[in-house]
Amino acid sequence: MPISHVLSFEGGRVETQEDESVLNALLRAGLNPAFSCKSGSCQTCMLQAESGDIPERAQRVLPMHLRRLRYFLPCRCMPTSAMSLRRPHPNDLVTGCQLCEANVQEDGRLELVFETGRPIKYRTGQQLRILVTGRDDEPVLTLTSSPERDMLMIGIIDAQAARHLPPEMQGQMSDEEVFGFAFEVRGPFDDVPPRELPSPEADATLWDELGGDTRVRAVLEAFYTKVYADEQLAPFFVKVTRDRAIDKQFSFMKQCVTGEKIYMGDRPRNAHHWMIITHELFDHRQSLMLATLKEHGLTDELIARWTAYEEYFRPDIVKSAKLPRYLGDQPIINTSGVTREVIGESTVCDHCQSEVLAGETVLLHHHMGTISCGRCADVEAVAE
Template structure:
């Protein structure tokens, strides 16, 4: 068995895939512009088409039989078992009509509705809800339980690559703290920028909300408290639900580049996505232009090293 398999892509050229590396990981390591979102086989954004070469069974898990017959596969979960010849989805055959039924997402519709950002304002602050929930104590308990479910969920977990439940729960706690009370304690991206690279359907957003409501009920929140809590999440649906990756927005400008790193002076405080350290406004940080992750000075070397493979 060779140590490295060759994946010959009709547009990207030859991709050398290392042992224990997926086709997507190898493509990104080489700096190739490959569309992707969840990295775990849920969203189908990165789908490619094999042009006659064998496809590992795992790389077609969740696809319809018609899609399998066309040689479609998911490079994000494809560990080659032989050299492959591949092409962008739909380029090898006229597959678009056959795919009209859409990919399956374990009975969820993966086709997003393509929302435009609504002008619905953020909900008014609700400091009384924060107080009712033990001045944040029960909020953190809910979030810890919720993200334990998220990281165990086959559909949601792939969107939290290279992070931990505690880190994500901490960010959401700060977001809700600021939203409910008005205190300036949140140092992360707004929902549009935080999710700009993710391809998420209405059905998947609903799935996430179902898990949240289930968790809120398990922690004894009343129907009224649940309604008030979710009122801080639902208005951001148009920022999150989309059928293709969007762009980060900075001071009203659209950042057109999507790959690689750049430096940015923070207009507002934030936190490092690697170590969780607070970063004050006015500090120059390294950020990934597609994922929107921010690296403090201490974590900058490891971020660059991880990108270079």
Template sequence: MATITYLGSQYEARDGETVLEALLRQGARMPFSCRKGSCHTCILKCDAGEVAHSRAIDPELVHEHHILPCVAHARSDLALDLPDPSRLSIAAEIVSRRDLGGGVFELGIAPMKELDYQAGQHAQLTREDGLARPYSLTSLPGCDYFFTVHVQLYPDGAMSRWLCRDATVGQTLSMLPPRGDCHYSSALASSPRLLLLATGSGAGALAGIAQQALAAGHAGEIVLYHGARERAGLYLHDTLLALAARHANFRYVACLSREASPEARAGRITRFAFDDNPDLSAAEIFLCGSPAMVDEARYRAILAGASNARIHADPFDAATPTLPRDAQKVAALSADPELWAALDRGPRLRAVLESFYARVYRDERLLPYFQGIPMTRVIDKQYEFLAMVWSGQTSYLGLNPFNSHHWMVISDDLFDHRESLFAQAMAEHALPAWAVRRIQALHELFRSDIVKPLARGMVIDGVEQPFHTHQVEHLDIDTVCDGCGNEIPAGAPSRYHHRVGTLHCAGCASI
């Protein structure tokens, strides 16, 4: 067992767990996302100690004494600190800017070193005062000495206003290397269909993905749906029509939700894309744009037979956390009598949940989230919520998905891991394939309300409350540690866990 010192506090790393898992298990607050070494969100500086990474990482990171906690295992005691941006960033220059229409500008960014990237990945751009935002790459690799990004101009957006209006060609900035999994690769070459859905400036990234696939000789069908409110928002309309004219296997569909035009279908792209493509069991799906569109598209894609592994998404999240939309999603759901009947109007659902949570409570990645909570209580609450949704009854008095998980730091990878366990439980009870898809689609609908890089406070009456996880206490009476069982003398420091009400001594809590 190794001791990890992080931002002045000490944590114990168990054998077999990653540095990230050890820190999160003990209440450390730190950002992360992919949990597999791809996005670099969790990167930290290692001032002392040695780690072993479970996958290859950039040699420059190793040289600069940085680690990726999500794939790093402690080989000794560690001293970790926040990363040094000056060591990780790359100098770059704005070499071009042009107005594409619809409030979207294309910027050419020339890094001062050669980069390996794919269209659809994102790079964080940082101006001199430290203001930073990620932008998706729209150009194909190797075509020029610079790459391009499409930036939607928002009047109150500090970074977009600077890039689109105030910055000049020749101005310098810094950037982090491109990251992300929303891109085309040779592994997708045999896919019979690539379905791409974009809103706003997400069309630039998906157009780049389509062009990269075509340049690689992709033989399957490629269909790109671009949704906007008004005609001006279809800023790549002519470009995509020309691409379709050159390639028989590429098709472009324009959709407008608020304005009629003979050049576009009237309605939301999620309606047309999934009505046109009812069977997506063999398709690769790319989603880029507004979080609301990505949420709905994930939901519809799962219903159409797509697997999570084949959904590549890049939602354009706001710079600051927004309020969850789970209450609106719950209110919009309709009862599903057919599914409720397939679940024997309750008993079969409870049996699936019992099998699922038996797996969860044995799973080393998920168990820490349920410490101190009886399994029967968790099963009952989940049953009541799902029964309300599918039966149409309104007996559920518990919390909506966001508030139920507000304190949990959950990545997309961990969410997918949870889904794999649920799939095993459904298979154990022989649920029909159509029922499995509907259940998975419901889970997918709430992904964005559950997945987050930092713990947040509960939302009550539309207001997010201050968040507290642990608090150091000095009790007036003797008590017993819930961890080791040893006595905590009166006046000695102890750590109280606000969520589950546990109390740990200074040794167990590393205080």
């Protein structure tokens, strides 16, 4: 009688047939394992055995640290016992890479273009951690390339984190020194929260020098009139009234400039999480702002001090892929539908604008990232 072994994987079970590899058994059972070459060279199918014997042949080509962690290649594995299997943990997946380009961006962030020693299965917006000798805090690189479109991988690193990289990766060496520089990454991860920029320093006299509340409000009214008439910017604002945009911008900027705690609302990273805003679009917004500030007779020196606050948030706003919205440090992965969530930080209801305190339960609309407080949620439930 042929010998068969039970494989368990992600809640499913399958009994192997004679001469059947672990990969083929999982595929036959519809358990959706990753694979590509089916012949032991691409390593796409790699899994970890929580229990069971691993034949030597199924591990031979893997690096020692992965063998010790009981990783193996299911396409090269004829099972000799029952096995309990799981997908690789991103922390364990160290991949050797070779640098092609390191470019410092206008906003100080670093862009790396590189090739990997083995294919990495990833999505745009996921993150890799770069291994740096002697450091535990591994700089986080957010992937901006697309696996369908790009042959090479491209990622962006914060200016601050980039300082911990070897000089060859910091974008200040010659092309010859950069090209082919070897480094290692872990990942990809879904859950390394991008650093949210802290508040900029207040500028004690600026608000008054600008002309105080009256002049700033007049500037913002004129600015948003331009924005709502602008064919590139208006589409972002279809669900927002002009008055709300003005009020939010007014209190946010006043809080930044004066340091007074008057703004209730999302910080820029969350507020713009679903908007794909390029540097060109950001520049275009700034050109409308510049024109408005000039029309209101402000000097170049005042204009520079005001726009420095807006420029400060460029890294949180410009991006080539949507970000998840964060509740505290937790990314909200589900991007469709509506769920009830306990809120981690105080904020305001996107419907009635009343304050929502940390710990309250809100209704979260995943696509737009808007929340409804308990009262509005009840009204919505009745309307449904």
